[in-house]
Amino acid sequence: MTSAASFPRKYAVTVYGATGFTGKLCVEYLAQHPQGDAFNWAVAGRSTQKLQALKQQYNLPSNVGILRAENSTDDVNSSGLKEMVQQSAVILNLVGPYELNGSFRLAKLCAELGTSYTDLSGESKFNARLQSELDETAKKSGSIIIPSVGYDSIPLDVTAYLGARRVRELAAKKSIDLAELQVKAGNSCMGGFSGGTFASMKEMAGGWQLKPAKPLAIADACSEKAPEKCTSAVITPNATWIAPFKTWGTINPLGIHNARVAYHSARLVDGSSSTETYGPNFNVVDCVIPPGMTSLPWPIAFLFAHIIASITKMVLLVIDRSQMVRNFVTRFMPTGSGPSRKVQEAGFLDLRALAVGYPAKSQQKPVASVARWLIKDADPGYKMTSRLAVEVSLFLALATGEATQPDKVKGMTRGVRTVASLGDEALATLLKRLKEFVGISVEVTDWNEGGLGKKLLGAGGNKEKL
Incomplete structure (x- = not known):
């Protein structure tokens, strides 16, 4: 020792x-x-x-x-x-x-x-x-x-990397040239909220842009001439099919920042190696799976995902625009407050990130893997x-x-x-x-069950460097 x-x-x-x-x-x-x-x-x-x-x-x-x-x-x-x-x-x-x-x-x-x-x-x-x-x-x-x-932002960052790395290995074994690598992550969780988290959300309020957009990596410098490089939007679609959960995921407000961290990892990893792990056409979507969603028929889950997304956007917009609302919430949730011990012990996080590599040649099939981050009896x-x-x-x-x-x-x-x-x-x-010390299990498995979805960019799409 x-x-x-x-x-x-x-x-x-x-x-x-x-x-x-x-x-x-x-x-x-x-x-x-x-x-x-x-x-x-x-x-x-x-x-x-x-x-x-x-x-x-x-x-x-x-x-x-x-x-x-x-x-x-x-x-x-x-x-x-x-x-x-x-x-x-x-x-x-x-x-x-x-x-x-x-x-x-x-x-x-x-x-x-x-x-x-x-x-x-x-x-x-x-x-x-x-x-x-x-x-x-x-x-x-x-x-x-x-x-x-x-929770911001290691689970998504790590699973996106591990999934992308495995997809590259599978593609290399099958001699597949990838046109795009996409990660769709869904997290099912239960936990509490604190005054400190809300205080940080208030600071981020100006960055809650509600239109979908491919984000710039965090590594892009913030400046007065290019403030959009700090607040470029990273919002999931209203409803995203998360194949490992066999249901629809919806907007994860915390996923805005988490996705930026994953893009930043892509820049750091690929920029320091002669071989690509993520590639120039890398995309990540971070969703939340609301409680009970996996037990619903998919059409109803799809509808619920859109309803929840609309409510989430409205709440974020109100937080962004209304100082009175921010002050009201702060009054009842001051900095230093947080969930009870009972809530913390009853929490859990099950995040499953499906990484899919889409071939440049249309006659070849995509390759995919799932990286899973799981912890029980712990508020994430x-x-x-x-x-x-x-x-x-x-x-x-x-x-x-x-x-x-x-x-x-x-x-x-x-x-x-x-x-x-x-x-x-x-x-x-x-x-x-x-x-060993926290009880967090991280596993990567190959995925052969379909439900991969479509390419976001297509072969020869956006070649912007991460």
């Missing part, structure tokens, strides 16, 4: 925003982690008094540090940030909304000082800014910056997300530490990354951790 002394920094992981709703879930999980005696970690936030109370509440051992750090968009109102970053191998930032609360400043310090950084951002504009402004700095310092390491937005965030952060600390560490992973690319773009060895190691 790795000794705490082998880490180049005092703390392997520092949980910044530890006294918030999700922060406490992360602290609770870390306090009970099976590898807890292998590393030192810390809790951080604005109030030393609250952090001390938190440490007492969870009976945290003496090797858990307390770091007071206050973040802001300016130097005058920020203190302790640099000291926190210098002492930590990885900063897990849970203080959202991220753009509003000056998290770019914290990520920039991490990139400059060689500290890795993770967060739970669901804000595409914030992620795009990290990529465009911090990637080169992080590469030079050896830092790895990975935003969106929870909070219990699963908090554990995902901790495990990704611990993985980065273990995998990029001293050479004597048994968990070290060779060849990991530094910079602003996604989980799917870390490399096959790193991804396999991380998925092994998730299965």
Whole structure:
């Protein structure tokens, strides 16, 4: 087992925003982690008094540090940030909304000082800014910056990659030249909602564009001259047939950001390899399967999908246009609130991503695979997300530490990354951790049951580089 002394920094992981709703879930999980005696970690936030109370509440051992750090968009109102970053191998930032609360400043310090950084951002504009402004700095310092390491957006990102990779393998075996690779993902889930999530949704409200459009990858830099590169629409059709569930999926509001992350992985993976995994004609659709939908006859499910999509669009439009509605919801769902323990324990997530490769030659048949992400007895937005965030952060600390560490992973690319773009060895190691410690099962199987749908672009279609 790795000794705490082998880490180049005092703390392997520092949980910044530890006294918030999700922060406490992360602290609770870390306090009970099976590898807890292998590393030192810390809790951080604005109030030393609250952090001390938190440490007492969870009976945290003496090797858990307390770091007071206050973040802001300016130097005058920020203190302790640099000291926190210098002492930590990885900063897990849970203080959202991220753009509003000056998290770019914290990520920039991490990139400059060689500290890795993770967060739970669901804000595409914030992620795009990290990529465009911090990637080169992080590469030079050896830092790895990975935003969106929870339900947003790891399950879709990972399953889209694994499905695409398997489709390429099948196509190569059959000597098929693919014209397009398409991923249709449906997720059936049960869970709760928190004030923090709604606060992030308010920040994203300007990006909820309600017309279907092929998105630009997050890697496209945001700028005043091209703001559409931050908010290009990624909306599923009102109803999408999800073959592995044998029913219709409908709009997933969270899928807007998740799809952008998957497109970003496509750019990073294909851009760093001589062989294509996704290809220039890669498309992804992220849907939700409402409860009970799989038991309905398909015509009724199709109708319900359209009704739910219309309601969802209306709600998003109201959130976008009405400050009064946003204030009303915030009043009854303040930041720091969240689902009960009972709701968290009763939740689940079953995501099935069907990857289909369409041949350039019409006489050849498509090849397909299904990548499935499954977790039971865990609300995906909070219990699963908090554990995902901790495990990704611990993985980065273990995998990029001293050479004597048994968990070290060779060849990991530094910079602003996604989980799917870390490399096959790193991804396999991380998925092994998730299965062992969190109970997340990820499987890939070949698909031969039909229901593949039509090509979105067609042979020789949009050749825009991802």
